[in-house]
Amino acid sequence: MNKNILRVITIIAAIFFVLWLGGLGWAMADYYGGKPNPITASKAPEKAKENGKELRVVAIGDSLTRGTGDESGKGYVGDVIDELKTKTKKPVKLLNLGVNGQRSDQLRTQLGQKEVQRQIQRANIVLMTIGGNDLFRGGQGLADYQSDKLQIIEKSYLQNLTAILKQIRTSNPDARVFFVGLYNPFMNLNEGKNISKVIRRINYESAEVSASFPKVVFVPTFDLFELKVNDYLYSDKFHPNTKGHRLIAERVASLITW
Amino acid sequence: MEKTTLSVRNLKKTIGKKEIIKGISFDLKEGEVFGFLGPNGAGKTTTIRMLVGLIKPTSGSVEIGGYNIENHFFEAMKNLGCIVENPELYPYLSGWDNLLHFVRMLDDVGEERITEVTQLVGLTDRIHDKVKTYSLGMRQRLGIAQALLGRPKVLILDEPTNGLDPAGIREMRQFIRFLAESEGLSVLVSSHLLSEIQLLCDRVAIISKGKVIRTDTVEHLLSNREQLIWSFEPFEKGKEILSSLTKTEDSGDGFIRTEYESEKAALWNKQLVDAGVKVTEMNRKLPALEDLFLELTGGDKID
């Protein structure tokens, strides 16, 4: 065997031995002794480039936006996108930021994030569903609808909604915002009528808030589910099923223009 | 006065509760080939492993070149070359690299010694080939070469002719005698074959069940123990004549055994022929190890 090869390999190995040992030492020194250095390198995200080549859709909100209940997983948002793709030759880009169980205060916080703002700013169309979890506490039924509690919830919801829409408009004054309203999944229950009353009121107030911002369209869904609610509900009797999502999507899609 | 190069005193080894080696003592002199004879399982290999430091003795001492193997391991091992069982060298290295490997483990030996020992064992042509391409005889020779690297005073070879063909065995025998006579090495050879020991060794220790039964020169051990085997016609008449001359033993299968004495054999033969007995066969038989053992151990069977 060639002695020199042997020697070279041994020396290389020894060098790496020292190098890795140094790495280990450094790791420990850094882990224990290193001072935190405030991150200054954080440059602001560059301004979104305006490009008219594609249609950007950002969906925000709760489980409805996420697509819960739709067996295909697309949700009404996915259906709307499919619909848009047939209407335009431009590529349609979707960013779905919907989070299951999200309430209006959480959405408000989410919209405070830089990256979310940047995405909104780049968007041509914003789809939004919110409020259901404020009211129904994740499908358990309406909070004690006669008490003062409901009023408090309603009040904070409306405040959040205003802040949300304001934030969207600040980030992006041009995008069209479609705010999908609430339906009543409990229509057929004993308290159905009373609950409907509350929902109608909230929808009305939501529409009012929406109207105070330019290019924000409130899309009602209450009527869609009014007569045959059980046909359109998922097995959890709260989220819409595939057909339900389709129904909402059809209505939203018909409103979208650019 | 010959110098003692290897001295073993009352060596014992107990494994678990069983005493395997029950006190072995012997000495090796300079320039002699010493045989270590015993059946398989008698404790030869265990003893040899204690001699070379692979197994720690329970008690007793081993001195190589005057150095105790336990207290002066380094000095003792410098005087020792050995092959324990087969010479298991690294098959994936060349013969040269194998020797280089062992040279590096010695302090005061240079690479020129590799050339020397290679020549000595006659492997010069193939030394740069991988050991896995070697025949058994070549491996055996390479094994001896590595044992000789450190210019030892004592060479210990465990069954050195094991697995060799007759020509190889003869060659090995000559080589070992050469080492002892010309180089002045003390060689300890273990074997379970009496014939081998007889041809090779000056002195021999017979070991059985962990004990040395007898240590003596080969001539002494074997004298008066060789037999002559006769076959003749007519059988009864021949037996009668022979019995009148010496002690006979009828082995029952048509053969008669007598003692072997070189002067008398011809005489007995002549008398038989004169009496009209046709001697059909006359065979000198070396004592079988088994016979020797039966005799030495007083009928104790070999394990």
Add this chain to the structure above:
Amino acid sequence: MIKLVQNEMMKLIAKKRLLVIAAIIAVLVALFTYAQYKQVETQRHKLGTNDWRTILQQQIIDTQNRLSSSRISDDWKKQLKVGLQQQQYYLDHNINPSEPGAPTFMRMFLENSIDLFLPLMVMVIASDLVSSEHSLGSIKLLLTRPVRRWKVLLSKYITLCLSISLIVAITGIISYLISGMVFGYKGWGAPVLTGFNVTNQGLGTESVKLLDQWQFLLMDFGLVWFVAIVVGTLSFMLSVLIRSTAAGMGVMLAALISGAILSNMVSSWNSAKYLFMVNLRLTDYMKGTAPPIEGMTLSFSLAVLLVWWAAALAVAFWVFTKRDVY
């Protein structure tokens, strides 16, 4: 001693084990590179963008949705939460946690191979080092030289440490070269965050530090190397204790795999944290992910590994110098 190490290196290289290991690493890196490439492709296809911020944002949302599910265990939830907070921190500070490029791939490959793959490779050499001399019978030649037994073993151990260093280096070099063909060779200076503080409440970001990727990589390499040395030493001990290479490997393999499984399910068995195999993921502490068992820190894991290492080494030397060789 240098001569003895030369001997061991000669045998090691003649056996071509390092080449085999390099080949295995190359194949695996190629597979990982392809998988990674595919993943990036699919993601790009799904989101229709190359923008890492969009992708990261989407990942955050996906994690949030998983967190809202009631079906996942509390431990898993905690880990997800820590990961989520970390991603958010990266996003908020406009730092790409996986800047595309070979160095990033290298980092991920190291972090993923620290507890199983690399130890396995090390094992191939370590478990064979002593037991092969036994199975070959050459141990008898090795120990009947005028060299003390502990020196023979030490030369083998030094060789082991050298070859482990080589294996770690080979892993780095091969993963850099192969993945670079796909992801490009740039990215040494990319920023990486470290110093996250994982507590019961979640992720602490008070002491977060910004490092260049090469700095972070060198530290990762140091930790990976340390783990490899510890695992190597343990296999080395087994190689001394068990004369069969295969049996030694089997024991070590079982330990490593059980470690990989245990770290996913031992959170309720607290004393399991003293086992060496759940402490192998040292790089996670640098990265800032939740440890498998409450109360485990880098110091703790290092200490545990160090104790195992010392014990293994002591046993190996003690047995090797005392034992009879048959």
